[in-house]
Amino acid sequence: MTSEPSIEPLPPTDPTDPAALPLFAALPARPGRVRGDFSIRPAVVGPAALEDARRRRLAMHHPPTTTAASGVSAETPVDWELVRAFRTVVAGRLTAALGGDWHKGSADDAPATPRRAVDLDRDEQERYGWAVIHDVLKEHTADVVNAGSGDAWTSAEQTQMAQAVFDAVFRLGRLQPLIDDDRAENIFILGHDRVLLQLVDGSRIQVDPVADSDDELIDFLRFLANRSESNPRPFSESTPRLHLKLDGGARLAATAWVTSSPTVVIRRHRHKVDTLAAWVDRGCMTPACADFLAAAVRGKWSIVVAGPMSAGKTTLMRALCAEIPRDEVLGTFETEYELFLRETGRHDIVVDWEARPGMGEIGADGRAAGAFDLDEALNDSFRFALDRQIVGEIRGREVWTMIKAMESGTGSLSTTHAAGAEVAIRKLVTCAMEAGGHVTRELALEKLAGCLEVIVQLNRRVVAMPDGSQQLRRWVSEVVVVEAGEREKGYALTHLFGPSSTGPARASGLMSERCKDLTVDGFDLGLYQGEADGRGWPT
Incomplete structure (x- = not known):
């Protein structure tokens, strides 16, 4: 017969001791949100973690799934627990070989033997990383076969696993196949387990999750927000929104804590380099319209491109910027980089500014x-001797930055x-009035009518084809051409x-007299009038 465990009595307390007062008693633990354990750069763990992942993999039966990138059935889906274990081992070996800052190095020539991270550029680090990944997978395969605990991977399975580990170490992990999918235009992540791709034809398909829990998804977003050494961005319960550019140029917008689940929308830019001629070829614009817009850009008219979401506004902006003479010194001003004018090589000098939200304490202002x-x-x-100032997307108070740039000529x-050209003016007035009570509607209209010259409106629609697609x-x-108008309205549109x-x-034939001044910049009046008369463009 076992005896009950004895309970030691509490030592008596001295009533004269202040530490015995309830004020100094330890507070009980309070329940709260448990932070996820996701990390792109986890602590280095030994073989035990890999062994645990192997046992879990053998104990689980995975039915065939559809991969996001290929859209075809895969006999063996990627085991993300195993990927995380491999990532830990690979990151540990890279740290041991190259130092703790192996992801920050720079150099020009590939090394014949491993060197410290400061001697390696990104491409060299990735080449060395591939070698480490192949060694780790080869060792894993040998261990599995020798232990008789499973079958060796096929060549296709090993290639698939190697790519997944590389993406986890160097790129965007489980998100990377979606970013690489050329069919996708928008990626919607509605919680960790519901991921939709909006394809270039406007249809949507559901693909595999990008995380195993909402906490893991949030921690991954925090990693993305903080990994930029030049412009990190906060993402927390006190700052529940995130906007940034991903590697490769895609735009990410995310929110959490103020929605029922973490929500992410990623816009892939399919036309990072574009021209007005390409818009004509795609049937998005008439030749006379392209001719006029090119002349307006060369003539340094101020232009706003308006339209609904996903209508191609930024893409058209890139096409308009392609008409700017190469020798002009450009300055771009964006909340998040999207224009990529510096990367196109079309202009010799581009100074690209990006806003920074700040991550410190809130000041008196x-x-x-x-x-x-x-x-x-x-x-x-x-002070930068610019020939042209280009302000990116206008969503709020940055309209004053746009007006200042336009007023500089x-x-x-x-x-x-905006849903229409005239609506765009009202939208910009509203944005201007957000700056404070000192900005009246009359002042905002006066400013816009005095500096804005052209509004280009875009539209979009998903059309059903005869074959069912x-x-x-x-x-x-x-x-429309914007000019000063009667006092009641404040502007006139042509x-x-x-x-x-x-x-x-198509050309309306209603030409403002100012437009004729653009003939010195290449505006073809004959082409415009011919299109207005029904010649030269199919009806």
């Missing part, structure tokens, strides 16, 4: 320490969300092209 906004960037830019370009179409639906709700806007 209501701004976080370290914040840097577009207005500050524009003020600095006047450099021929600025911007984009905004569908096609996503985008087109320029109207082009529809140079369109409007059109079904296809590319």
Whole structure:
């Protein structure tokens, strides 16, 4: 018969001792959110973690699934627990061989033997990483076969696993196959377990999850937000939104804590380099419209591209910027990099500013320490000998940055969300009034009417085809010239092209006298009039 465990009595307390008062008693633990354990750079763990992952893999039966990138059935899906274990081993070996900062090195020539990270550039690190990954997988295969605990991988399975480990160590992990999928235009992540691809034809398909829990997804987003050495961004319960550019140029927008589950939307830029001629070839714009817009850009007219979400506004901005003479010195001002003018090689000098939200304490002015906004960037830019100032997307108070750039006479370009050209003006006025009570509607209208010269409106629609498929179409639906108007309205619009709700806007024949001045910049009046008369463009 076993005896009950004895309970030691608590030592008596001295009533004169202040530490015995309830005030100094330890508080009980409070329940709360448990932080996820996801990390792209985990602590180095020994073979035990890999052995645990192997046992779990053997104990689980995985039915065939469909891979996101290929859309075909795969006999063996990727085991992400095993990938994480391999990632730990590979990261540990890279750290041992190259030092703790192996992901930050730079150099010009590939090494014949391993060197410290400071001697290696990104490509060299990745080549060395591939060698380590292949060694680790080869050792794993030998261990599995020698132990008789499973079958050796096929060549295809080993290639698949090697790519997954490489993506986990060097790139975007489970998100990378979606970013690499050329069929996808938008990626919707609605919680960790519901991921949809919106394809280029406008249809949507569901693909495999990108994380095993919402906490893991949030921790991965935090890693993305903080890994930029030049412009890290906060993402926390106090800052529940995240906007940034991913490696390769895709745009990520994410939110958590203020939605029922972490939500991410990634926009893949399919046309990072584009031209107005390509818009004509794709049936999105008429030749006369392209001719006019090219002349307006060369003539340094200020232009706003408006349209609904995913209508191609940024893509058209790149095409318009391609008309800027190569020798002009350009300055771009964006909340998140999207134009990539510096990467296209079309211009000799591009100075690209990006806003920084700040990650420090909130000061007396209501701004976080370290914040840097577009207005500050524009003020600095006047010392950079720029020929042209280009402000990116206008969503709020940055409209004042756009107005300042347009008033400087450099021929600025911007984009905004609006359902029509005239609606775009009202939207910009509203954005301007967000700056404070000192900005009246009359002041905002006066500023816009005095500096904005052209609005290019885009439209989009998913069209059902006779064969049952569908096609996503985008087109320029109207082009208007903005001028000062009667006092009551504050502006006057001339529809140079369109409007059109079904296809590319055609020349209207209603030409503002100012447009004739663009003939010195290449505007072909004959082409415009011919299109207005129904010649030269199919109906």
